[in-house]
Amino acid sequence: xxxxxxxxxxxxxxxxxxxxxxxxxxxxxxxxxxxxxxxxxxxxxxxxxxxxxxxxxxxxxxxxxxxxxxxxxxxxxxxxxxxxxxxxxxxxxxxxxxxxxxxxxxxxxxxxxxxxxxxxxxxxxxxxxxxxxxxxxxxxxxxxxxxxxxxxxxxxxxxxxxxxxxxxx
Amino acid sequence: xxxxxxxxxxxxxxxxxxxxxxxxxxxxxxxxxxxxxxxxxxxxxxxxxxxxxxxxxxxxxxxxxxxxxxxxxxxxxxxxxxxxxxxxxxxxxxxxxxxxxxxxxxxxxxxxxxxxxxxxxxxxxxxxxxxxxxxxxxxxxxxxxxxxxxxxxxxxxxxxxxxxxxxxxxxxxxxxxxxxxxxxxxxxxxxxxxxxxxxxx
Numbered sequence: 463x464x465x466x467x468x469x470x471x472x473x474x475x476x477x478x479x480x481x482x483x484x485x486x487x488x489x490x491x492x493x494x495x496x497x498x499x500x501x502x503x504x505x506x507x508x509x510x511x512x513x514x515x516x517x518x519x520x521x522x523x524x525x526x527x528x529x530x531x532x533x534x535x536x537x538x539x540x541x542x543x544x545x546x547x548x549x550x551x552x553x554x555x556x557x558x559x560x561x562x563x564x565x566x567x568x569x570x571x572x573x574x575x576x577x578x579x580x581x582x583x584x585x586x587x588x589x590x591x592x593x594x595x596x597x598x599x600x601x602x603x604x605x606x607x608x609x610x611x612x613x614x615x616x617x618x619x620x621x622x623x624x625x626x627x628x629x630x631x
Numbered sequence: 632x633x634x635x636x637x638x639x640x641x642x643x644x645x646x647x648x649x650x651x652x653x654x655x656x657x658x659x660x661x662x663x664x665x666x667x668x669x670x671x672x673x674x675x676x677x678x679x680x681x682x683x684x685x686x687x688x689x690x691x692x693x694x695x696x697x698x699x700x701x702x703x704x705x706x707x708x709x710x711x712x713x714x715x716x717x718x719x720x721x722x723x724x725x726x727x728x729x730x731x732x733x734x735x736x737x738x739x740x741x742x743x744x745x746x747x748x749x750x751x752x753x754x755x756x757x758x759x760x761x762x763x764x765x766x767x768x769x770x771x772x773x774x775x776x777x778x779x780x781x782x783x784x785x786x787x788x789x790x791x792x793x794x795x796x797x798x799x800x801x802x803x804x805x806x807x808x809x810x811x812x813x814x815x816x817x818x819x820x821x822x823x824x825x826x827x828x829x830x831x832x
Contacts, residue, residue, distance in 0.1 A: 473662070476661075509665045510730070511733075514733065514735045515735070524735055527738070531734045531735075531738055534738060534745075535822075537814070569641050572638060582828045582829045590635075591643070592643070602738065603737060603739065604737030604741075605830060618634075618635060622634065
């Protein structure tokens, strides 16, 4: 892959997947500072892995594989690089309305419940919440689609029970 | 709308931090930072090799300049240089393997590779480190033969060199092993548990 191609491919991935990757980090870790840290680590690994993309899977599945594997190996105490300072605007885009407030509350509850799941379950439900199919989750994690289905049903049950406890409506 | 669809909707459209990323594209400065980071490890390794060569060439230079260079001196220096070079090459090869870790593999394969890589990284502080320490010890003692003329002084030199090297390598090894136990072993255990849980139905 040529230098320019790599930069263009990275720009496209960043533009198209940054929100989704960020949500995967949010689902996996929940703590704000660490979410930023993990997001940064995923971006570095995407950059370093770009030469490996052969088009065997869709770019989306490929990006999620890097994101999930980076999350699994994420260890905040074991860093070998400095901060890159990915700039994140501090202002929110949405105008605060009653509806957006309710959605934000619901999101907070959902994130809190996901954070109480086991690590593997957090990864799987985050991918499902991104509307990935069982086959795609299977390709990313390496477990069978049938097993993904079994796990998703169990995780959903746990999640809805936890949400119920928090009076989520 | 079923319950999962509602959760998906909340998750993807909620006013969260992720939403704040929605405008703008990646800046050129970010790509520049990534490129710098990519080459930084290579630069650090080159710097290490440069420093090592400088230290040894300066030692040879001053031994010659002060007419202190005997066959024992050069012999000892040679043993130390060989030990340090082999250890550094092994160490850098391990670092290169970290870069080769395939983050694009399915997670179950990735976890196996990551665990294998971490174990290999730790292995440098077993036999290779002992051989490295032995080279330092032998090299320093060979150099000590050429330092002094009297037997008593020579014996004292051997004792001082050996003691200092044994103590420093012992503590260096202990600190490393402590760090491995604190940082790497828990990560290895976690990878093992994650893989077992992932495979379990």
